[in-house]
Amino acid sequence: MRNLATALVLGLLAAPASAEVVESSTGGFATHDSAVVAADRQAVWEALIHPEDWWSHTWSNDSANLSLDPRAGGCFCETLPAADGWGEGSVEHMRVITVMAGSTLRMSGSLGPLQAEGLTGTLTVTVEDAGAGTRISWDYVTGGEARFPAAQFAPVVDSVQTEFLTALVDRLGGAVEEPGQGE
Template sequence: MRVILVGLAAIAAASPASADIVPSAGGGFASSNQAVVSADLATTWSMLVEPQNWWTHSWSGNSANLSLDPRAGGCFCEVIPAQDDRAPGSAEHMRVVMVMPGSTLRMVGALGPLQAEGLSGTLTVTLADTGEGTLITWDYVVGGQSRQSLEALAPVVDRVQAEFLGGLVAALGGPAPAP
């Protein structure tokens, strides 16, 4: 043990680099939204796994650059076209971890500006037959370390998650009429 400590002390003394500890806030939050559409489960599922038709935020500014491989390990990714003299880019928005076609899509990833923090997010979209359409439940749970206040980020993230669900609902023809 003494040899290890002496070795670590020698490495630390020889290192010219320095580091600052940036204060951060830990914890997390959850966002949950629901909507009912007139579309059946199969139609709703088909639209859900085609985010290029309804997702409202992208790094490139064009949802046509999005793709989703709806299988475990699949990527919800974006191609970012070349600009000026720069080569094309890409972004992984989320990684698929569970697929139950017609029922559940679960992906993990910190969306948008959350990627720059020590945060992780889990999005679970569940579909349920209501007899006259489909109930879509949209849950996004975020946790980890952040240089920004998670308390301040939570309402913004919730609003954006509601936008995503709203985009899916609009692509499916809008909300189901109230009974």
């Protein structure tokens, strides 16, 4: 557990806008990504809690079917259109476990194909002032049992997590240089 905590701290100190697998073992892995946008925290928060406007990788192939109830116990869910006369379906992508409006959104659950395994993931998104903009940090930690070596799957999940953050950043006008970098 101490190694995981150390890896997460080191991951938080990593260069901004760089993604990497910060811990990987047979039972799980952790990823970290961050970016700075010119938008203020309120705009970032509003975009974050409306994933239907930017999230990719849906079961229905339509992000308009997504919803997020930003309160503890709320659902990040997707409605599946009726198919073959069977009526609507639904998917719980994650369950909201922490909301500190304007600073932290934490959700628990397994995304995509990880749902079929004995894995649980926790996604923590934090937003904080960064110069004239806002830093978005994106941490996804997965653990449990799977029918495949989790370490081998970690780079794929890391890539998808980076895709999610990139879509949010693009929605907010794109990344800007980290304050204090390049001077």
